[in-house]
Amino acid sequence: MAPIAPQATLVDLVELYFELVYPIFPLFHGRSYTRRVSRGDHLTDRALFASTMAVCALASSCIRDGALVSPRWDRPSLRTIDRVAFVNEAKKQLMALHPTSDFEALRGHTVMVIMAIQNDNLDDIHGHLEFCYAIITRSALHEESSWPLNIGVIEKQERRRVLVKRAVYELGAVGYGFTVHRNERPITNGSGRLGPAEVFDAEASGALEGLQAAIASAVNTTTSIVVCIDNLSVATCLRGNPADSSQDAFTKFQDLAKAHGDVEVRWIPGHAGIPGNEEADGLAKAGCLLPEPTGAVPSRAHLRRLARQQPRDAFKAWWATETPEPYKPLHLEVTISCPPELMLPRATLHSVLAARSRHGDFADYHERFNHDDARLDCSCGRRKAPEHPFYCRKVPPRLRMRLAPSPAEAIHHAVGKGFKAFVEMTSESSFFQRICPRH
Numbered sequence: 001m002a003p004i005a006p007q008a009t010l011v012d013l014v015e016l017y018f019e020l021v022y023p024i025f026p027l028f029h030g031r032s033y034t035r036r037v038s039r040g041d042h043l044t045d046r047a048l049f050a051s052t053m054a055v056c057a058l059a060s061s062c063i064r065d066g067a068l069v070s071p072r073w074d075r076p077s078l079r080t081i082d083r084v085a086f087v088n089e090a091k092k093q094l095m096a097l098h099p100t101s102d103f104e105a106l107r108g109h110t111v112m113v114i115m116a117i118q119n120d121n122l123d124d125i126h127g128h129l130e131f132c133y134a135i136i137t138r139s140a141l142h143e144e145s146s147w148p149l150n151i152g153v154i155e156k157q158e159r160r161r162v163l164v165k166r167a168v169y170e171l172g173a174v175g176y177g178f179t180v181h182r183n184e185r186p187i188t189n190g191s192g193r194l195g196p197a198e199v200f201d202a203e204a205s206g207a208l209e210g211l212q213a214a215i216a217s218a219v220n221t222t223t224s225i226v227v228c229i230d231n232l233s234v235a236t237c238l239r240g241n242p243a244d245s246s247q248d249a250f251t252k253f254q255d256l257a258k259a260h261g262d263v264e265v266r267w268i269p270g271h272a273g274i275p276g277n278e279e280a281d282g283l284a285k286a287g288c289l290l291p292e293p294t295g296a297v298p299s300r301a302h303l304r305r306l307a308r309q310q311p312r313d314a315f316k317a318w319w320a321t322e323t324p325e326p327y328k329p330l331h332l333e334v335t336i337s338c339p340p341e342l343m344l345p346r347a348t349l350h351s352v353l354a355a356r357s358r359h360g361d362f363a364d365y366h367e368r369f370n371h372d373d374a375r376l377d378c379s380c381g382r383r384k385a386p387e388h389p390f391y392c393r394k395v396p397p398r399l400r401m402r403l404a405p406s407p408a409e410a411i412h413h414a415v416g417k418g419f420k421a422f423v424e425m426t427s428e429s430s431f432f433q434r435i436c437p438r439h
Contacts, residue, residue, distance in 0.1 A: 178209055
């Protein structure tokens with residue numbers, strides 16, 4: 001495969017992926033993947049080349065969107081990278097792999113889905129998801145038992161990570177899984193997907209389906225059955241009063257347990273390496289990839305969550321469109337709860353809000369409203385301005401803030417989310433009382 005950019009650029013973009021994207025989407029093993037790209041393995045492995053092009057496309061998209069803030073990078077140089085070239089090359093190489101696609105191609109399509117979501121490109125989202133479904137179905141990647149026996153621990157972890165993250169793309173998808181063991185040997189298992197529901201509902205449905213399968217495979221009607229579940233709330237409802245959400249599943253479970261006679265429900269810790277539980281978790285993730293049941297009705301738990309979430313989302317959407325111009329560079333998040341700034345003393349809060357809104361004891365503000373008796377200059381001789389405390393020569397050097405990665409970004413952060421540093425600097429220096437008083 002012919003490289004479309006210098007090797008150094010590829011290595012930089014791969015490093016940026018691990019810095020910007022990996023904390024949310026850990027689809028690769030850092031050291032082994034970086035080493036393979038550094039050695040140039042992607043030039044002889046078409047599948048690795050395709051996924052690497054996808055990684056570079058995603059990293060360059062993050063750069064374009066201003067996600068890069070670390071001062072160790074040469075941002076002007078990185079912004080000149082041809083993002084579209086990486087996108088087109090990734091699509092070209094992934095298409096060339098079809099229909100012999102493998103796990104590496106699945107990972108490449110997964111990265112492209114992330115980028116399509118970032119760019120709000122629905123056609124690309126659906127297109128790459130279709131390839132993902134085809135690869136998973138054809139190779140049965142959602143079943144660990146079908147994986148090659150010779151793959152190592154690292155690739156197993158990578159496969160699990162990709163399949164777990166893939167479930168995220170099915171917005172609202174909830175799956176369940178169960179496995180039945182007898183004498184420490186697996187007998188049967190199953191998985192499925194619910195409609196609009198929550199994990200709580202999936203745990204209840206999985207318990208019911210698992211109990212039905214256990215009864216069907218029991219040696220006789222007196223066989224003792226132990227149902228193990230890692231959700232304490234669900235286990236409590238299975239043993240006692242059914243919850244109002246998925247109540248039908250709880251009551252059916254209790255009726256089956258009563259009819260069989262010897263059924264015990266136990267809570268077990270999750271993610272503790274218990275073989276049957278880990279297998280059930282994997283089956284639940286696979287269930288998320290199945291089509292949504294026809295005519296599925298939202299569960300009560302899901303509706304409750306929507307009732308709480310939608311007003312918050314609507315409020316945030318309103319703020320995104322109605323944010324006052326002076327506030328936009330500050331990247332402040334809107335909240336319906338009490339913001340921490342309101343805990344400040346009244347005079348201190350005034351200085352923070354004045355710096356944010358630019359309405360206060362500033363030269364431009366006084367001139368705009370013809371305040372002829374206002375004092376326009378600081379005692380240092382410079383004009384009063386929201387940014388002046390960060391440059392005033394009378395502020396002791398030990399209290400001055402380091403304006404990095406750039407003065408504008410540092411100041412916006414200091415009067416925005418990082419207001420505590422601004423308050424500390426102005427309070428300890430008595431800036432508004434002694435250095436730059438109002439009168």
